[in-house]
Amino acid sequence: MSLYKYAKLYALNQSKYAHLNAFNSLVDPSALLARKSVSKAGRSKDDKYDVISGLPMAIKDNICTKELKTTASSGTLKDFTSPYDATVVKLLQDEGAIIVGKTNMDEFGMGSHSTHSHFGPVKLQRYEGEEASAGGSSGGSAVAVASSQCWAALGTDTGGSVRLPAAYTGVVGFKPSYGLLSRWGVIAYANSLDTVGIFGKNAKGVGAIFDKLNVHDPQDPTSLPPSTRKRLGRQRRDMSSLRIGIPLDYNIATLDPTVRQAWIRRLKFLWQCGHTLHPVRLPATQHALSAYYVLAPAEASSNLAKYDGVRFGSRAEGIDGTPDSVLFAKTRGQGFGSEVQRRILLGAFSLSAQAIDNYFIQAQKVRRLVQQDFNNVFATPNPLFDDTTSHSEDMTDKVDILICPTAPSSAPSLSDVKTQDPIHSYMNDVFTVPASLAGLPAISVPSPANPEEGTPEYEHRDSYFHSVGIQIIGQYGDDKLVLDVAKKVE
Numbered sequence: 266m267s268l269y270k271y272a273k274l275y276a277l278n279q280s281k282y283a284h285l286n287a288f289n290s291l292v293d294p295s296a297l298l299a300r301k302s303v304s305k306a307g308r309s310k311d312d313k314y315d316v317i318s319g320l321p322m323a324i325k326d327n328i329c330t331k332e333l334k335t336t337a338s339s340g341t342l343k344d345f346t347s348p349y350d351a352t353v354v355k356l357l358q359d360e361g362a363i364i365v366g367k368t369n370m371d372e373f374g375m376g377s378h379s380t381h382s383h384f385g386p387v388k389l390q391r392y393e394g395e396e397a398s399a400g401g402s403s404g405g406s407a408v409a410v411a412s413s414q415c416w417a418a419l420g421t422d423t424g425g426s427v428r429l430p431a432a433y434t435g436v437v438g439f440k441p442s443y444g445l446l447s448r449w450g451v452i453a454y455a456n457s458l459d460t461v462g463i464f465g466k467n468a469k470g471v472g473a474i475f476d477k478l479n480v481h482d483p484q485d486p487t488s489l490p491p492s493t494r495k496r497l498g499r500q501r502r503d504m505s506s507l508r509i510g511i512p513l514d515y516n517i518a519t520l521d522p523t524v525r526q527a528w529i530r531r532l533k534f535l536w537q538c539g540h541t542l543h544p545v546r547l548p549a550t551q552h553a554l555s556a557y558y559v560l561a562p563a564e565a566s567s568n569l570a571k572y573d574g575v576r577f578g579s580r581a582e583g584i585d586g587t588p589d590s591v592l593f594a595k596t597r598g599q600g601f602g603s604e605v606q607r608r609i610l611l612g613a614f615s616l617s618a619q620a621i622d623n624y625f626i627q628a629q630k631v632r633r634l635v636q637q638d639f640n641n642v643f644a645t646p647n648p649l650f651d652d653t654t655s656h657s658e659d660m661t662d663k664v665d666i667l668i669c670p671t672a673p674s675s676a677p678s679l680s681d682v683k684t685q686d687p688i689h690s691y692m693n694d695v696f697t698v699p700a701s702l703a704g705l706p707a708i709s710v711p712s713p714a715n716p717e718e719g720t721p722e723y724e725h726r727d728s729y730f731h732s733v734g735i736q737i738i739g740q741y742g743d744d745k746l747v748l749d750v751a752k753k754v755e
């Protein structure tokens with residue numbers, strides 16, 4: 266199909282699937298189609314051929330764009346337009362990508378179903394009549410890609426917000442190593458965990474976008490400097506015979522049988538291709554979720570303190586001349602949704618003098634144990650740790666990559682989600698938070714829940730297919746390996 270026809274199809278799908286509520290704002294599609302870069306001339310002989318040039322992309326609404334509002338799906342930012350583009354947006358535009366719109370999400374990235382949005386929930390249309398969870402918090406980006414309303418999309422992943430929606434909607438979702446993609450212009454949720462991630466229909470497309478965005482940004486102090494980047498992913502491996510780790514601690518009792526079956530099928534397939542399988546233990550996994558839900562809200566409570574209606578956030582109406590405390594309380598009470606308020610309370614509590622030792626400090630210790638677990642099983646030492654001498658030379662029990670489910674089940678129905686308590690919803694992140702706590706690269710690739718149905722071809726994937734997510738996790742900096750294995754698995 267020509268690029269022009271693709272662009273037309275995306276524009277058509279944006280109206281066909283408007284009811285899925287994937288976008289908070291859209292660029293007028295007719296204006297986009299008129300642009301030279303999406304026209305047939307977009308890939309004329311005169312233009313430098315580029316993989317992403319002229320392709321429509323969507324951006325999660327917590328990533329700043331000059332052209333469209335950036336709301337983070339929050340009432341407090343509902344009228345905010347950034348004076349600048351985030352570095353990742355600028356890099357995409359420099360490559361000729363067309364930004365088509367900003368996608369709906371859980372407010373400030375807090376949630377697992379994209380239902381905590383000021384603009385209403387994102388919906389995944391499973392089959393006639395039934396609405397399912399799109400996963401969160403980047404559910405809008407995932408649905409936009411799954412329903413071919415764009416070619417690819419950016420999201421953010423703090424504890425699984427790219428991988429979980431990818432798993433639920435049947436697309437590929439990649440969270441790179443922490444510090445590789447710039448977060449300049451990305452609204453902070455939990456700085457020590459936040460990453461920009463990429464959605465696409467296949468790992469090749471996602472890899473092409475990653476290559477363009479994977480550059481040092483001097484404006485982001487956490488962006489990995491060039492000297493450290495040189496040390497990453499240098500290990501040569503025999504790609505025809507990888508050592509694949511099966512983390513036994515992910516085989517929990519509540520794992521949905523369809524997910525377990527899909528996991529087994531993928532492992533079998535890789536074994537038939539000549540790779541070897543090795544059971545490994547990651548014992549701190551069972552505490553990772555609790556640690557995450559102490560650490561992330563703690564950072565969030567601090568990050569969100571600035572939305573008080575003075576310099577940041579929409580001020581509550583009709584309270585001029587009242588004491589500051591009333592202004593702050595009313596502005597924050599009206600501007601933030603219930604889940605964000607819950608996280609602020611949780612975070613403020615765990616950082617308070619009486620609780621910090623029992624909660625925040627303990628959670629930091631668990632985080633370190635989770636990192637050590639991963640370092641113990643990977644054959645390559647973590648390049649961020651100077652002391653590589655302690656890394657055992659005995660490779661018999663080490664692996665190149667880990668393969669596990671992305672989530673314990675496939676997408677739940679939205680009616681079930683509505684009746685769930687918050688803790689139940691946090692449980693969906695049990696397999697995604699460990700890689701986040703350790704800053705590791707991880708990708709979710711779709712696998713059919715029912716193997717007889719198979720995986721629809723790229724061009725026919727413009728609606729939901731019943732899938733589960735298979736997650737591939739690599740050592741820090743092994744992003745290319747993770748993407749290469751994803752290409753084999755999908």
Ligand code: GLN
Nearest residue numbers: 374375376423424425426
């Ligand atoms: N569901 C997790 C949370 O609510 C992860 C969110 C994310 O990665 N942004 O915190």
